[in-house]
Amino acid sequence: xxxxxxxxxxxxxxxxxxxxxxxxxxxxxxxxxxxxxxxxxxxxxxxxxxxxxxxxxxxxxxxxxxxxxxxxxxxxxxxxxxxxxxxxxxxxxxxxxxxxxxxxxxxxxxxxxxxxxxxx
Amino acid sequence: xxxxxxxxxxxxxxxxxxxxxxxxxxxxxxxxxxxxxxxxxxxxxxxxxxxxxxxxxxxxxxxxxxxxxxxxxxxxxxxxxxxxxxxxxxxxxxxxxxxxxxxxxxx
Numbered sequence: 001x002x003x004x005x006x007x008x009x010x011x012x013x014x015x016x017x018x019x020x021x022x023x024x025x026x027x028x029x030x031x032x033x034x035x036x037x038x039x040x041x042x043x044x045x046x047x048x049x050x051x052x053x054x055x056x057x058x059x060x061x062x063x064x065x066x067x068x069x070x071x072x073x074x075x076x077x078x079x080x081x082x083x084x085x086x087x088x089x090x091x092x093x094x095x096x097x098x099x100x101x102x103x104x105x106x107x108x109x110x111x112x113x114x115x116x117x118x119x120x
Numbered sequence: 121x122x123x124x125x126x127x128x129x130x131x132x133x134x135x136x137x138x139x140x141x142x143x144x145x146x147x148x149x150x151x152x153x154x155x156x157x158x159x160x161x162x163x164x165x166x167x168x169x170x171x172x173x174x175x176x177x178x179x180x181x182x183x184x185x186x187x188x189x190x191x192x193x194x195x196x197x198x199x200x201x202x203x204x205x206x207x208x209x210x211x212x213x214x215x216x217x218x219x220x221x222x223x224x225x226x227x
Contacts, residue, residue, distance in 0.1 A: 037216075046207065046218055046219070046220045046221045047164065047207055047209075047218040047221075048218070049215055049216040049217065049218070052216075060214050060215075061215075062215045062216075063121070063215060064215075096163055096164075098163075100211070100216075104152075104169060104170070104211065105152075105211035105214075105216055106152075106154035106166065106169045106209055106211045107154070107156075107164070107166065107209070108166050108169070108175065109166075110163035110164060110165075111163065112162075112163055113163050
């Protein structure tokens, strides 16, 4: 059974870079037709797609965050990672890692989510 | 970007009721629409994809319909575990976008 697990600091200072990693178990990132993505949810609000990466390293980003986002993949560790730079309080959210298909780009598997708070 | 608008934003219903949630896309998306259920403190759970196809393991009390710009999620025979927030997501084009959510509450 596929499992995704987010990890990383729960507190980040304003203007710094948020870094999270998603570890995939029960399946391989490599050689599959799936994309691996990040979705966030500010407290009490809705879902926002941040971006996605293919095992080859190809990426798609939300234009609203593109200037600050980088998503990478480490197939040797079966992990993918998110970096979001120059964070502000508006970036405080639960961050989910999730999987979607290459053509059927709906999220069919999700991590449990991790709360990241931006505060000094 | 394609904007997804759900209605209503919140809905009160009783156990046993049948409810319908609507999702409208700002432009045509074919049938590239998914529905999710989210309970407090939990990750979203996929219910339906391709507008009307049930994800494996999802009970048939959930059904979806629509194409183009207008879509619906119907839940029949509401049970206490169905009271949650529901989101639609379009995946016709990047950026992937979600509706703002519909909170289904017990009356």
